[in-house]
Amino acid sequence: MQAFWNRRRQQSHQFAVIGMGRFGRSVCRTLKSMGCEVLGADKDERLVACVSDEDVVDHAVELDSTDPGALKDAGLFEFETVIVAIGNFIQESVVTTLNLKEGNVSHIIAKASTDIHGRLLEKVGATKVVYPEKQMGEHLARSLVRPNIIERLELDPENSIVEVRVPDAFVGKSIVDLKLRNEYGISVIALGHQGSPFEINPNPTAPLEVGMMMWVIGSNHDLNKITDLGR
Structure with a gap:
């Protein structure tokens, strides 16, 4: 797996997304529709099978993102940009972000569910934090x-x-x-x-x-x- 992505890491339009919930799948689907190469990862085998069947990603892998060894073996550290779309599980998303930072991933975009969650993500290495629920609420109100x-x-x-x-x-x-x-x-x-x-x-x-x-x-x-x- 790592060798597969090593051959592609120089491509500028190549991303990994961790967390195949609604938000993660939406990110993957949009990136792929724009011609990007996308790897999707989740610890839930049902979600991994789902994105594979729906052709939402180019490759899907089942892994525990809180395990740095699993991330390394899957080639996640070879990506320039990784999106952490876990969001609802704060500890899991924070540990995942920290693992990616320690794995020298250049750009880490992480989903946060609260302001405190967002600050934690920034402290452990997130390059950018997004608040999709908050932004959707603000857009609706406006x-x-x-x-x-x-x-x-x-x-x-x-x-x-x-x-x-x-x-x-x-x-x-x-x-x-x-x-x-x-x-x-x-x-x-x-x-x-x-x-x-x-x-x-x-x-x-x-x-x-x-x-x-x-x-x-x-x-x-x-x-x-x-x-x-x-x-």
Whole structure:
């Protein structure tokens, strides 16, 4: 097994995922759909068989990730990036992350279920900690309060890029007419209709149309001014 992955460790689009629960399978499925080579691992033989049957991964292995010897024998230490998708079993995920760190894995992305869990993961060597349940909850709450926001990309705690429906008050007016930078403190970086290619750096004098979507960048405070118009 180790020799198999040694031959591939130089490939930049090659990942290992430990934990074949819903989150882990989703990560594997998405990575594979993007052309990446994926190894999936879990201690539950039923889950290993499941991902093998569903062709979610390129190779699946049953192992106890709290055993560094098992990780080494399976070639997990040969990966540049390993995702620890265990999450709900705190001790197991922390020990697994520590084992990967001590095995000199460069990038360890670990799922956390709580803030304390996340801090523990960071202390034992996680390069990045993700909170999928927390992020899904925040996304749902935002969509309920501001349903006109289609997608949000947080640049940092204070600034974001959002895809938003063009407010009715903007229809028929141009970016120049609206003076968005002066009046709202935001910049439009793309315009288009859903399902069609977006125009990057759009013509600032062209009138906005009904049903248009726009990608805008700015502080969260300023972006709220725009998104509140569609409520």
